[in-house]
Amino acid sequence: MTASSYEVWLGITFGVLSCAAYTAAAVAQRRLAVRITEPLTGRGQLGSLLRHPLWWVSLVFNGGRAGFQVAAVSFAPLTVVQPLGVLVLIFGVPWSARLAHRRVTRAEWRGTAYTTVALGALLAVTVTGGRGGVLSAEDSVLVGAGTVALLAAVAWGAGRVPSPAWRSYLLAAAAGVAFGVSSAAVKTAVWAFGEGVSAGIAHPSALAAPVIAVLGLFLAQAAYQGVDLGAPLGVTTLANPVAAAIVGVSFMGESYAGGWAGGAIALVCAFVAAYGIRLLTVPSADAAQAARRAPEPDPRS
Template sequence: MPTSSLVVAVPAAVTGAALMGLASAAQARATKQVDRARTLDPALLSRLVRRPLWLAGIAATVAGLVLQLVALAFAPLLVVQPLLVTSLIFAGFFSARLEHRPPDAVLAAGSVLCVAGLAVFMVLARPGETGTTTFVSGPAPVALALTLAALTVAGLAVSVLASGAAAVLGLAVATGVLYGVTAGLMKVVAGQAREDLLAPFTHPVLYVVCVVGPMGFLLSQNTFQRGEFLTPALAVITALDPLVGVAIGLWWLGETATTDPAAITGAAVAGLVVLAGVVVLAARATRLTHETPEVR
């Protein structure tokens, strides 16, 4: 890869990640400025759209996505994607600034663990880009669909039956799964569009994305609104999104992943690092909430 490509791709990816972190922090802050809504209640969006901070978050999201596309135009996903997960670190910093509190060292350390683990996992275990638009047959797609549906339902159930940090993490799990499904299916839509611009409109995948995508976004706003601290929930969402995407590539689209034992072992260790980071974030957020109930 030419050095000139990296000169463009790396700053674009990091700046895009910073903007996505700012977007998450702004949206999380704005959700706490309106009345709490029930899960998946669209009225929440009608309240948020009147908040300038939330609209600024949406603008930052669009700008971040544009920069991510620029980065991907100059470098492969294998280079760009690990840089994009740094949005979690940026989100923690911007969230602290918007809430007029100093950044917490433990929350920052937990975010770094999650980002490092995710980056290594994606480098070692990400399946190959096949560009396929055809779903494989057999029991694997059905099993994955049932598993993802069960995870989503379980997350929503926990958000209803539990309280505090557990409820927020339940919402985050459901959000991360829906985000991952949306990203995985968008690969199919993009592949269909490359073959024929009208092809996506003749297949059900696009319409599934049009339902699942907005549901995931609305759930993310519910998650932000109910969490006292942004980074624990965002870490779960950030981790599940690519992991679900990898699973969809493998079991729905027939992509192949590495079979090298060393790479598989490294990916497993990286996954444990991510889990450790989430545990650190959740535990620290719970402690801070108990110490300072009025954090906002």
């Protein structure tokens, strides 16, 4: 194994650990969403969120996720690390079923299989043979400001959507974009601090990374209200690598192995993963029947 491939696999290992930590954080956030019933997109709800111990528990796990993510993107390109986010959904499916007091359905197992196969194929065509590039200072400002504006617009619009499901989908997509873009900003900030402390502090990505990541945490928390864990987690999982790939390819000089052929394979993998996520997030008949038979979850648990 060459040094370059060793670094890529080391980045993948840290990426898997990051997914495990994020799954634990998502479970804590879902449990918190059961206790705070009012939409967090409304006014006056932020205080009740910050006063709850589960919010701080989720922050601890998200801190671990962020640490592993920093290590992952330090060794591997974004186009390799971000598709691993699908594992969050695979880890979270049993938890989602447990929270709903039911078994994992056959459709959910099929969805897990589709996403796993798509992930393996996607990794095979996304390895670029290096760590990838970083954002320039100008691109950091452009990407950071544009992302913050987009997240604010989506949050504003979601707060005015009457359907809890569609509000959740919009917020979850915005959270996925935030996590994907923040990974690019983190990768750049790590490089900048490697050039010196003053260079790191002065680089716009050092500010953009925490701001966008915190916005993503609040958006994800709001997305878990009124729906099961699987739906927002699935949307976030799909939006995350898409946003990261767009930033990586457009601004950081990353590319898919095999040129256009590799890109075409990646596109097919994305559709397969999307179908798998649909199986995981759209309630099937047997899941609905099990949910009707099961007792309502206790908000105090």
